[in-house]
Amino acid sequence: MAISERDTMGGLAKGLLVIEAFNAEQPRQSIAQVAATTGLDRATARRCLLTLAHHGYADYDGKFFTLTPRVLRLGTACLATMPLPQLVQPLLDRLSDSIGESSSVSILDGAEIVYIARAAQRRVMSISLMAGSRLPAHCTSMGRVMLAALGETEARLRLATAPMAARTPFTITDIDALMQRLSEIRAAGFAINDQEVEVGLQSIAVPLLNARGLVVAAANIGLPVRGDGPEILVQRYLPALLGLQSELRQMIR
Numbered sequence: 001m002a003i004s005e006r007d008t009m010g011g012l013a014k015g016l017l018v019i020e021a022f023n024a025e026q027p028r029q030s031i032a033q034v035a036a037t038t039g040l041d042r043a044t045a046r047r048c049l050l051t052l053a054h055h056g057y058a059d060y061d062g063k064f065f066t067l068t069p070r071v072l073r074l075g076t077a078c079l080a081t082m083p084l085p086q087l088v089q090p091l092l093d094r095l096s097d098s099i100g101e102s103s104s105v106s107i108l109d110g111a112e113i114v115y116i117a118r119a120a121q122r123r124v125m126s127i128s129l130m131a132g133s134r135l136p137a138h139c140t141s142m143g144r145v146m147l148a149a150l151g152e153t154e155a156r157l158r159l160a161t162a163p164m165a166a167r168t169p170f171t172i173t174d175i176d177a178l179m180q181r182l183s184e185i186r187a188a189g190f191a192i193n194d195q196e197v198e199v200g201l202q203s204i205a206v207p208l209l210n211a212r213g214l215v216v217a218a219a220n221i222g223l224p225v226r227g228d229g230p231e232i233l234v235q236r237y238l239p240a241l242l243g244l245q246s247e248l249r250q251m252i253r
Contacts, residue, residue, distance in 0.1 A: 014040060018048040019057070019071060023134065028064045072132070084217060085116045085131065087251055088208075092119040092219070095244055099237065101223045104129065105208065107216070108146040111162040113137050116217070138164045138178060139171045141193035141205035142218035148186040149207055149215035152179055171196045190238055194230040201225065204233040206241045210252040219244055 021037040022029065029037070035045040049065050052058035056070045088105045096103045096119035106113040115133045137143025138159055147155040156175065164173045172178050185191045193203045205220035221237045 014038075014044060015048045015051065018045060018052065019067065019074075022067050028066045030064055034065070084252065088117045088217075088219070088248065089119070091244055091247060092117055095119065095221075095240060096121050099221065099240055101221050101237070103219065103221050104142070105217055105219045106142045108137060108143065108158075108218075109134075111137050111158050113140055113143045113146070113218070135197060136162070136165065136167070138173075139167055139193070139196040140220075141191040141203040141222075142220045144182060144185055144191040144193070145205045145207045145218045146215060148182040148191070152182070155179070155182055167197050168195055168199045170194065170199075190234070190241070192230045192233055195225060202230055202233065204237050204241065206238070206245050208245055208252065209249050211249060216252060 017038045017040065018034055021034050026033065026037070031042055031046045031049060034040075034049060035042045038045060040048070049058060049060070052067075053060040053065065056068060058065045058067050058071075084105075084107075092103050092105060100121055102118070102120045104115055104119075105117040106115045108114075112134045113136075115129055115131055115135075117131060118129055120129070135143070137147055147158065150158065156179070159175065159178070164175065164178070165171070166173050172181060190204060190206045193201075193205070195201060197203075201222060202225050203220045203222035205218050207215040208217040208219055210216050219241060221233075221241060
């Protein structure tokens with residue numbers, strides 16, 4: 001159903017933009033920083049931030065704003081109404097217990113992946129990952145299998161909405177080189193990430209399909225680099241991921 005712009009609330013839209021301006025790289029921002037990130041003028045950014053602070057969604061020390069845990073209510077409410085996290089969590093727990101490594105499921109949101117379920121055996125990244133965490137799609141194994149499922153034209157459009165930053169010296173940032181990699185992933189049916197999102201971390205991912213064969217999410221296994229080549233991930237962990245993929249396909253409508 002098409003929604004007319006006159007039926008929307010501009011103030012709410014601006015407030016949501018301000019909330020989205022905060023991330024792991026910029027958890028603490030001034031009014032000027034938020035205005036620059038969102039494209040809002042300083043006066044509007046200030047009113048939005050002060051409104052969030054007044055209602056307990058942000059803390060303000062007189063110069064900088066930080067979001068409070070109250071914001072998690074918004075994401076938790078969304079996750080609670082999504083059947084997919086509830087379906088995959090028990091299977092992820094079982095998978096991680098059987099292989100002794102961490103596993104995750106995420107969905108694609110624009111040029112980012114959003115974690116919706118995770119079973120952690122140990123901390124494998126410098127940042128804490130949990131339901132609601134976001135990472136760039138271009139340099140993550142789960143992001144790449146989902147981008148590959150879109151086809152080249154749609155993948156390029158998605159990636160054009162955000163800079164392809166080099167998170168490590170190994171990150172592919174050339175769009176044509178990435179398209180070639182996505183083509184290979186599309187043919188193989190899985191993606192390997194070798195230290196492109198964080199040095200010392202590697203992962204393998206597969207797409208998750210529903211009963212109609214449409215890709216709705218991705219699952220991965222992540223672990224520290226231990227001296228073996230990335231091809232060992234295929235031998236050790238791809239069968240378990242494909243088993244998860246097959247089991248979930250019968251459950252996801």
